[in-house]
Amino acid sequence: MVKVIFFASLRENLGTAELQVAVPEPASVASLVTQLVAVYGDHWALELNRDNVLVAVNQALAERHQVIVAGDEVAFFPPVTGG
Amino acid sequence: MVKVIFFASLRENLGTAELQVAVPEPASVASLVTQLVAVYGDHWALELNRDNVLVAVNQALAERHQVIVAGDEVAFFPPVTGG
Amino acid sequence: MFSTIRIQTAAFDVGAETRVLGQVSSQVGAITSFTGLVRDINDDAGVSSLYLEHYPGMTERQLAEIVAEAAERWQVLAATVIHRVGELRPTDPIVFVGVASLHRGDAFQACEYIIDYLKTRAAFWKKEQTEAGARWLTTRDSDLKTAANWQADDASPKKS
């Protein structure tokens, strides 16, 4: 299982804070998105594929092509606005 | 009378913190120095004419040729070292 | 180098944090600090409150990285970063960055570097409650440009 978490506006727009998802091997961030869209619908494609949506795998920023495996933590979030 | 004050190393080297001096008219910072040296000796010439000694007239930095009149406050001091 | 990273809902004490920074070594000659406050007007909409969230674990890691980068570029004896999360109101202090160094030039540059990168890289998100309703803020272009200035300047130890 992969732990998938959403922050801020993304969490609100998806109505979801956290999911546990079984991913096939090999899987990538991109294939995970496809998998989520298949389950939750096109609204999720719109939200997760926005140009400015960032991804972190195991708490480090990652590209969409990054490989993910069971046990990973994958986070999706909008641009940061701290300080 | 002109109030003449000395700070820091200059005060210690001259053994003097403050003087009241009657100056002729016209007088300048330079003529005041000449007048002080005449009274207190060459040691004062050495101290007051050092390249780095600064002068303030009425609490504003001044050049040696600045005119001074009775009632003025003239200060001599070494380079500043605050902060 | 002593590094302190804290994310908390509670207010912080700038005096106490500055004292601690001064005590890490008798070599400390300069302490710089930045305190960010919630402004009442952000982009011209009255802000009645602000809600902040972060990514527990990752945010702390990012802040530690930013501090380590600053300590590579400048002489840093100690650095403290405190960021508040949760509900905040206009004029509340929201972020503190403090840097202790031997000399002031290093302390100023490192402090400014840390806050500039915190703004653009660390996983915090702000939601404003304004007269017009709630809205998540977007990253400011001006902040992105300010942070990019440090990179354009990588060859030199000073910000352009």
Place this chain on the structure above:
Amino acid sequence: MFSTIRIQTAAFDVGAETRVLGQVSSQVGAITSFTGLVRDINDDAGVSSLYLEHYPGMTERQLAEIVAEAAERWQVLAATVIHRVGELRPTDPIVFVGVASLHRGDAFQACEYIIDYLKTRAAFWKKEQTEAGARWLTTRDSDLKTAANWQADDASPKKS
């Protein structure tokens, strides 16, 4: 612009001063501060204590001028300068400069400008008591250069 200039023998409270700076206006978004400490080693002679004197009246006037210059160059909502005089010991805080502004860039630049010029222009004199005896300090060349950088850069609002 609120300007506070104090020369005192007593210690200062960085937390209290920062709070005051934050309260001058609900527009304050950034407060920067510089705290200078007495270092135990200055140019390699062990310093056991430091004696500071100033020119009462003139020093305050000079500090007010420096603050006013900073406020002409950058957006400054409030600035505080506190300098201690008399007997001080290693690690004692000796000088505080705090600046409140709408934005952090202005606050950093104005704060650094004020301390840079304070070091080279304000009438303070330091006498160090070292293992080798007492000596009056001389102005550091590095401080003169740092201050001169601001002038070389007069056309631009940012320090080079």
